[in-house]
Amino acid sequence: MDFRLSEEQEKFRQEVRDFLEGEIKQGLWQPSCDAWIMGHDPEFTKRVSQRGWIGLTWPKEYGGQGRSFVDRLILTEEMLRYGAPAACHWFADRQIGGAIVHYGTEEQRKELLPKILKGEAYVGLGMSEPDAGSDLASLKTKAVGDGDYYVIDGQKTWTSGGSRMNWIYLVARTDPDAPKHRGISEFIIDASLPGIAVQPIVDITGGVHFNEVFFENVRIPKKCLIGEENRGFYQVLNQLDYERSGMERLMANYPLFKALIQYTKETKRNGKPLSEEPVIRSKLAQLKIELEIGRLHMYRVAVVMDEGRAPNWESSMSKAYGTAFEQRLANTAIEILGLYGQLSPQSKWVPVQGMAYHSYLSSKGYSLQAGTSEILKNILALRKLGLPTG
Amino acid sequence: MDLALSEEQEMLKKMARDFLTDKFPKTVVKEIEESELGYSPESWREMAELGWMGLALPEKYGGGDMSFLDLAVLLEEMGRACLPGPYFSTVVLGGLTILDAGSEEQKQEYLPKIASGETIFTLALTEFSARYDAAAIETKATTDKDAYILNGTKLFVPDAHVADYMLVVARTDEKSKGEEGITIFIVDAKSPGISYTVLKTIANDKLCEVVFDQVKVPKENVLGQLNQGWSEVQKIIQRTAVAKCCEMVGCIQQALDMTVDYAKERKQYDRPIGSFQVIQHYCADMVTDVDGTRLSTYQAAWMLSEGLSCTQEVAIAKAWAGEACQRVMALAHQIHGAIGVTIDHDLQYYTRRAKAAEVSFGDANFYREIVAQEMRL
Numbered sequence: 001m002d003f004r005l006s007e008e009q010e011k012f013r014q015e016v017r018d019f020l021e022g023e024i025k026q027g028l029w030q031p032s033c034d035a036w037i038m039g040h041d042p043e044f045t046k047r048v049s050q051r052g053w054i055g056l057t058w059p060k061e062y063g064g065q066g067r068s069f070v071d072r073l074i075l076t077e078e079m080l081r082y083g084a085p086a087a088c089h090w091f092a093d094r095q096i097g098g099a100i101v102h103y104g105t106e107e108q109r110k111e112l113l114p115k116i117l118k119g120e121a122y123v124g125l126g127m128s129e130p131d132a133g134s135d136l137a138s139l140k141t142k143a144v145g146d147g148d149y150y151v152i153d154g155q156k157t158w159t160s161g162g163s164r165m166n167w168i169y170l171v172a173r174t175d176p177d178a179p180k181h182r183g184i185s186e187f188i189i190d191a192s193l194p195g196i197a198v199q200p201i202v203d204i205t206g207g208v209h210f211n212e213v214f215f216e217n218v219r220i221p222k223k224c225l226i227g228e229e230n231r232g233f234y235q236v237l238n239q240l241d242y243e244r245s246g247m248e249r250l251m252a253n254y255p256l257f258k259a260l261i262q263y264t265k266e267t268k269r270n271g272k273p274l275s276e277e278p279v280i281r282s283k284l285a286q287l288k289i290e291l292e293i294g295r296l297h298m299y300r301v302a303v304v305m306d307e308g309r310a311p312n313w314e315s316s317m318s319k320a321y322g323t324a325f326e327q328r329l330a331n332t333a334i335e336i337l338g339l340y341g342q343l344s345p346q347s348k349w350v351p352v353q354g355m356a357y358h359s360y361l362s363s364k365g366y367s368l369q370a371g372t373s374e375i376l377k378n379i380l381a382l383r384k385l386g387l388p389t390g
Numbered sequence: 391m392d393l394a395l396s397e398e399q400e401m402l403k404k405m406a407r408d409f410l411t412d413k414f415p416k417t418v419v420k421e422i423e424e425s426e427l428g429y430s431p432e433s434w435r436e437m438a439e440l441g442w443m444g445l446a447l448p449e450k451y452g453g454g455d456m457s458f459l460d461l462a463v464l465l466e467e468m469g470r471a472c473l474p475g476p477y478f479s480t481v482v483l484g485g486l487t488i489l490d491a492g493s494e495e496q497k498q499e500y501l502p503k504i505a506s507g508e509t510i511f512t513l514a515l516t517e518f519s520a521r522y523d524a525a526a527i528e529t530k531a532t533t534d535k536d537a538y539i540l541n542g543t544k545l546f547v548p549d550a551h552v553a554d555y556m557l558v559v560a561r562t563d564e565k566s567k568g569e570e571g572i573t574i575f576i577v578d579a580k581s582p583g584i585s586y587t588v589l590k591t592i593a594n595d596k597l598c599e600v601v602f603d604q605v606k607v608p609k610e611n612v613l614g615q616l617n618q619g620w621s622e623v624q625k626i627i628q629r630t631a632v633a634k635c636c637e638m639v640g641c642i643q644q645a646l647d648m649t650v651d652y653a654k655e656r657k658q659y660d661r662p663i664g665s666f667q668v669i670q671h672y673c674a675d676m677v678t679d680v681d682g683t684r685l686s687t688y689q690a691a692w693m694l695s696e697g698l699s700c701t702q703e704v705a706i707a708k709a710w711a712g713e714a715c716q717r718v719m720a721l722a723h724q725i726h727g728a729i730g731v732t733i734d735h736d737l738q739y740y741t742r743r744a745k746a747a748e749v750s751f752g753d754a755n756f757y758r759e760i761v762a763q764e765m766r767l
Contacts, residue, residue: 001399001459002392003689070391261765275767278759285761289706296685303393317678374667380677381670385650388665 009074016078019051024082031083033253033359036076038209039085040164042119048086049119054093058101062109063117069305073247073298080251081258087161087209092116092123095242096169100188103227103235112167112188124165124191126156126213127236134375136171137180137233141215143172143187150174150187150225152195152218158369162198162211165191175230186232187224194218205361238310243370245301245315250294250322252366253329253359257287259352260333274336283332290325297321313384316376323366323373330359393685399463406464409440410471416736422474423594427552429475438507443481447489451501458486458629459695462636462688469640472739474595476510476549482633483548483626484511487557488576490629491614491622496576500555509554512579513626514544514600522627522752524569524620529602531560531573536609538562538575540583540602550598551586553579558602562617569620574613581605593746628701631708631751632694635687638711638747642683642718645740646676649722656727663725672721679714686710702764709757712748719744 005013023029029041048054056072058064079086097116100108115121132139141154152172159168168191175183191198195218201210227235261284264275274280297318301311333356334341345354367373381387395403413433422430437443446461447453461481468477485504488496488511503509519526529542540560550556556577563571577584583605586598614622650673653664663669690707693700719741723730730737748754 001395001688001692003692005391261767264767281762281767282755282758284767285709285758285765288761288765289709289758292703292706293682293686293710296689297682299391300393300681300685303391317674317681320674321678321682374671377671377674378667380674381664384677385670385673387650387653387670387673388662390661390665390667 005070005074009071012071013074013078016053016075017082020078020082020084023047023084029085030353031255032085032353033083033255033355034362035083035085035087035255036080036090036248036252037087037160038207039083040087040122040161041085042088044085045088045119048089049117054089054119055097055113055117056093058097058113062101062113064097064101069302070299073302077247077251077295077298080247080254083255088122088164089116089119090248091125091161091169092121092167094246095239096121096123096167096188098242099169099186099226099235099239102238103186104188105223107223108188108226121167122161122165123167123169123188124159124162124211124213126159126168126170128158129155130157134372136236137184139171139173139184141170141172142176143170143174143185143220145174145222146219148222149219150222152187152189152215152220154215156213156215157201157210159198159211159213160209160369162213163200163208167191168196168213171232171236174232178230181233183230184232184236185229186226186235187220188226189218189220189224193220203362204364205358207362240371241310241312241315242305244319244376245298245305245311247295247298249319249366249370250291250298250325253326253355253363256333256352256355256359257291257329259355260284260336263352264336280336283336287325287329287332290328294318294322294325313380316371316379317384319371320367320373320376320380323363326359326366327363330356330363334360393688395463399460402460403463403467405440406467407470409436410467410473414471414473416472416739419472419474419739426588428549428588428596429552434475435507437477438505441505442477443485443507444501444505446481447485447501447505451489451497452505453501454505457695459688459691462633462691462695465633465636466640466643469637469743470644471640472743476512476552478633478637479512479549479553480504480510482630483513484555484557486629487513487574487622487626488613490625491574495610496613500576510549510552511555511557512547512549512553514547514550514556514558514577515623515626516546517542517544520545522756524572524623525567527559527561527572529558529560530564531562531575531607532564533609534606538607538609538612540575540577540605540607542602544600544602546589546597547600548598549596550579550600551588551596555579556600557613558607559619559623571617572619572623573616574619574622575607576611576613577605577607581607591746593742595743595746627751628704629694631757632687632690632704634747634751635683635707635711636691638715638744639680639684639687641740641744641747642676642680642715645718645722645737645744646673646680648737649673649676649725653725669725672725676718676721679718683707683711683714702761705757705760705764708752709754709761712754712757715744715748 055064056067060066129139143150170187174185195216197214199212200208267274301314304311340351341356343350441454444453445456449455531538556579558575558577562573583603585601589597656663686707690703
């Protein structure tokens with residue numbers, strides 16, 4: 001047992017911090033909540049790429065660094081701590097690159113991995129559909145073989161980053177007659193193909209990162225298939241383990257926590273800083289405790305991945321835990337801010353740059369994306385605890 | 391980063407589980423709980439023969455030269471088994487404190503006797519205020535030639551009624567009410583002037599009121615520095631809190647395991663209740679709490695073991711464990727249904743111990759304030 005990070009890892013953390021602090025000092029961007037998914041900054045992604053920080057865990061032969069998942073967790077943890085605008089490369093770096101390394105053909109690897117590494121491939125995730133949410137296997141978007149092509153018809157929704165993507169990672173039905181889990185395949189396709197239409201969805205924060213994506217008679221070359229035809233669902237399940245595994249499920253609104261602590265130190269009530277009031281101290285300390293418990297869960301997941309195992313129930317546990325924490329953080333923040341907590345980022349008198357308002361609303365979605373907390377608890381019950389299915 | 395136990399620790403864990411399962415079925419735990427002694431002298435000797443009392447003591451004092459982390463593994467199993475008796479008092483409160491603060495002479499005198507199982511130790515710290523702060527220490531020690539005279543009352547002293555020695559925290563400087571002027575004494579528990587009353591507690595675990603009435607203690611029995619004992623008391627509280635967490639991990643892990651087993655077996659509406667999603671989600675919440683407790687507990691234990699400064703990590707572990715235990719036990723009961731609230735069911739042993747452990751050596755409120763200080767609020 002050794003809970004320490006290695007000296008190199010501590011050095012790496014410092015290197016990432018120095019980089020991010022330098023960026024902030026230069027005024028290149030402002031820290032914000034949800035910047036991993038909403039902060040699209042192609043130039044920032046380029047600079048991250050130049051440092052070799054995309055594809056950190058991929059094998060060296062594919063241009064990665066062959067480094068550990070704990071290393072990557074350190075990197076992403078710092079990105080989140082500073083609220084860095086990493087949305088352009090986040091999905092591709094987190095799961096798509098890995099999936100292509102794992103299931104892709106040599107041709108796909110040669111074509112796509114360098115683009116991801118250079119920070120030029122913005123990949124949208126085409127999984128959910130209007131009638132296929134938690135029950136992803138019931139998806140209806142079709143991919144019908146036609147010579148050297150598949151023809152795609154259907155609709156995806158909640159596609160994150162859809163308005164900026166130049167690639168779509170698409171899950172579609174290739175065998176309508178097979179049992180629903182066994183007729184699904186995965187594709188990576190060019191988002192600019194004729195017949196693809198993207199319709200933004202405004203979320204409750206007023207922001208746009210979800211989209212509806214319509215496919216009408218879209219012809220894609222057969223080489224876009226990833227892995228085995230009709231085995232896509234099992235590949236997706238594996239990918240979801242990775243999608244759920246990260247620190248973004250605990251620290252997406254960390255900038256709010258930091259700002260909230262600062263606020264309580266600077267705001268006086270009856271001549272004393274709020275941070276000296278026992279109730280406020282207790283609330284903030286409880287958040288810190290819950291955050292640190294969450295960090296342990298997250299690091300455990302990375303350790304599991306470094307052991308070469310997909311973090312199946314572990315990432316279900318950490319994600320369900322982490323997103324519930326983020327929601328409590330947002331809630332407690334508004335409690336502490338009181339009447340000011342309701343002010344929108346654009347309002348006069350808004351405290352903590354409106355992060356409490358934003359985070360309170362946006363965190364409602366945290367426990368839905370990439371597997372609802374209910375689905376994650378099912379996974380824990382069935383796969384970790386071995387409880388019987390109904 | 392490596393979160394796994396070593397091969398030796400796994401072996402220790404297995405050996406401990408086998409021994410404790412064999413020797414302490416709940417029928418035996420019940421008998422011991424109800425007995426006046428509160429422990430089984432026969433099993434006590436056997437545990438000493440296994441080297442458990444001296445496990446984390448150096449070889450030169452008759453110990454096994456293992457680490458605090460190794461001891462953590464053993465304590466987890468003791469929590470799982472609901473082991474009754476003065477192991478915790480003797481080893482964690484007594485042995486580790488003497489090892490940390492004692493003079494070479496004191497170590498040579500007392501540690502081999504602890505390692506061999508010959509003596510039982512405990513710690514007399516808390517008083518009427520039931521708080522773990524320096525202001526709570528009102529028991530007085532006044533000088534009288536080559537001795538100190540102790541006067542005062544200690545409360546919630548575990549196993550005092552069977553102890554051979556007590557470490558007594560007393561005020562040696564009357565002028566001070568704070569951290570200055572506190573001293574720890576090694577007191578022969580059978581000294582004239584000491585009287586005990588065993589309190590009736592939720593865990594039936596023999597917490598005592600101990601009254602000191604003109605109790606004479608030789609001057610050489612000062613443990614550590616005169617008047618500067620509070621810093622050692624803080625270390626004791628920290629170490630003990632982590633050791634308590636280890637027992638709590640064992641406690642709620644067992645409660646979870648029993649609950650999952652029950653949910654798989656118990657049928658209603660012609661199907662195991664564990665196939666109902668609401669029960670599954672309760673179990674998922676339980677295992678998440680158990681794992682969070684385990685991770686934070688072992689982090690703190692590992693840091694203590696490595697001699698690293700870990701005020702915040704200990705505070706987080708105990709604050710979390712105290713409240714997580716209550717959530718886990720509440721759900722364990724909900725899933726067990728009415729059978730779980732009967733006195734003959736094993737679950738109640740865990741319910742009672744989890745509550746006692748929550749308030750022992752600092753509850754969540756106590757540690758949240760420490761976390762707040764660590765956050766520089």
